[in-house]
Amino acid sequence: MGCRTCGHVMVDLRVITEELIADLYARPLDEQVWSTDGSSPYEDMVAFAADALETVRKTQQSPRIADFGYGRGEVLKALHQRFGVPREQLTGYDFAPLPLDGISTRTLRLDVLDEHAEQDAQFDLGFCSHVFEHIIDPRRLLRGLRNQARPGAYLYLETPDHSLLNDEVLSMSNQICPQHLHYFTVDRLAALARSCGWTVMREEVSLFGFVPRARLLLHREGGRDAIGCTRRFLTFRADLNARLSQTLLRLSESGPVAAWGAGTDLLLATAGDTVLAERVGAGRIIPHDRERAGERLAGALIQSSDLLSAASIPVVITPRPALTRLNMMKIAGKSGFAARVVDPYLS
Secondary structure, eight states: OBOTTTOOEEOOGGGOOHHHHHHHTSSOOOOOOOOTTOOOHHHHHHHHTHHHHHHHHHHOSSOOEEEETOTTTHHHHHHHHTTOOOGGGEEEEESSOOOBTTBEEEEOOTTSOOTTSOSOSOEEEEEEESOGGGOSOHHHHHHHHHHHEEEEEEEEEEEEOGGGOOHHHHHHSOOSOTTOOEEOOHHHHHHHHHHTTOEEEEEEEEEETTEEEEEEEEEOOGGGOHHHHHHHHHHHHHHHHHHHHHHHHHHHTSSOEEEEOOSHHHHHHHHHOHHHHHHHHTTSEEEEOSSSTTSEETTEEOBOGGGGGGOOSOEEEOOOOHHHHHHHHHHHHHHTOGGGEEOTTOO
């Protein structure tokens, strides 16, 4: 069946049962293809991703390089024998792993790998060749591989390219067979990758021997990862909150200190630090705020910001937004107490 919108072709998955899958995969397809000059397609796969390999070897002290659905381990062997990757940096994942000399192999069900799977197969550079056309749900697998990929990781992805099928290809190679559930073209494969959050760095359509190939080099760009960015921001914000708490606690050791701005950041700080809240309640840290004067924070009365100019104690700015802090410094300068102001968020 084919999608009327994008043109992707696949077997009608409504008739694919677990029993049929088990029967279809009772024996591996096991078709190895070499070019007419005898060169190896597996070395060519690594060469396609050579820039990514060089990058991860330069940027990572001990990069993790993996082949998902490694079969006989030809890609892993090429990485070690032809490209000098140490065996200890290589791992092969497959549903029925075959032993490889000195290279780690692990069992992994690629058909059920998704974005919710445990991150126990993390990699800096991954290879997944002629696997996706065999998987019932390739979108699920591509999301799962992105979940396993470290920030900035690369993935080499290859499937047969359905657009290159012709009489000669079909007579020489088994490209339409019961084990192929999906029939990709390079543009459909790239669209699938982008929809799963990958960035397509390179794409190519070619024939190797009589195998039509759709090849992609994908990148998991950390800067475009909304989840990763949010996690990094939350970690950084927690560090900023800690700076505020530490500054108030340090200055209040030797005497009273004013906490200027009884807004969100001071509320979060007192809610997350019992010692800080106790010192506010005891009057050693005195909250000041123009709008909330007269209210209470941690049991203490919030003072008016107008009282800061007459005080002689250190004044700690508590709001985090830069524009707010700049405006507060201007007010402090005009009111004559800028010399006593401490900004805990500045390095």
